[in-house]
Amino acid sequence: MGAFEEKKETCGTICLKYLLFTFNFLFWLAGGAVMAVGIWTIAAKSDYISLLSSSIYAVSAYILIxxxxxVMITGVLGCCATFKEKKGLLRMYFVLLLFIFLLxxxxxxxAYIYYQQLNIELKENLRETMVLKYRQPNxxxxxxxxxxxxxxxxxCGSNSSSDWAESEWIRSEDAKRRIVPDSCCKSPSDRCGLRDHPSNIYKVEGGCITKLENFIMEHLKxxxxxxxxxxxxxxxxxxxxCCLYRSLKAEPY
Known part of the structure; x- marks a missing residue:
């Protein structure tokens, strides 16, 4: 009877080892996916981060990276700990899993907190950033x-193209009588911003605030x-x- 129980425990340990190995392989792949999402968030649209006054959006992405x-390092460690049956490695692996979980x-x-305050931040800061800093020194x-x-x-503009009327650059001689920046034009060319007409520039309801807010909200999700x-x-x-650790602890060394 005792021999049967010992054999049963050994089979259970083997099953746990293969389950944990499979989990670690999938976990390693998931780590690559998590890192890719973080890098994509930072690299793909990094220019837009400079338009945000809060760093929460960027910090969330860096945490994921x-x-x-x-996660990828832990996945390899988990595989080693599983097959070598070292309780010390299993303890380290568990602590790393817990740390990553908290991260x-x-x-x-x-991401959720910033999602709630994004609209307020954009309304308060985007217009000021565009009006006061566009084409200014440094x-x-x-x-x-x-x-x-x-x-x-x-x-065109934070709320509408008319926001550019208060721009420091538009009011200066450097603008060469432009009404809006050339980037507002449907077909950008030098000094195309001289003509403020729907056939020439973008007239979008809600302006760039709505567009940028929707974009960031999708990324935050x-x-x-x-x-x-x-x-x-x-x-x-x-x-x-935990199950494998307890199983190994119960077995003779």
């Missing part, structure tokens, strides 16, 4: 971001979903790790 790197939950929470990154925003989202989703999956990994 860090978590993704640690990804934090990214998800930050503000090339803002100028590039605004031009890209207006061309990519086919909009992805960041939040990925962070919380992977974190939930990690709970399964922690349960498997």
């Amino acid at each position: 860090l978590a993704g790197v640690i 990804e939950v934090l990214a998800g929470v930050l 503000q090339d990154h803002i100028t590039k971001a605004v031009d890209k925003l207006q061309q990519e989202f086919k909009c 992805i960041i939040g979903a990925v962070g919380v989703g992977i974190a939930c999956v990690q709970i399964i990994g922690m349960v498997f790790t």
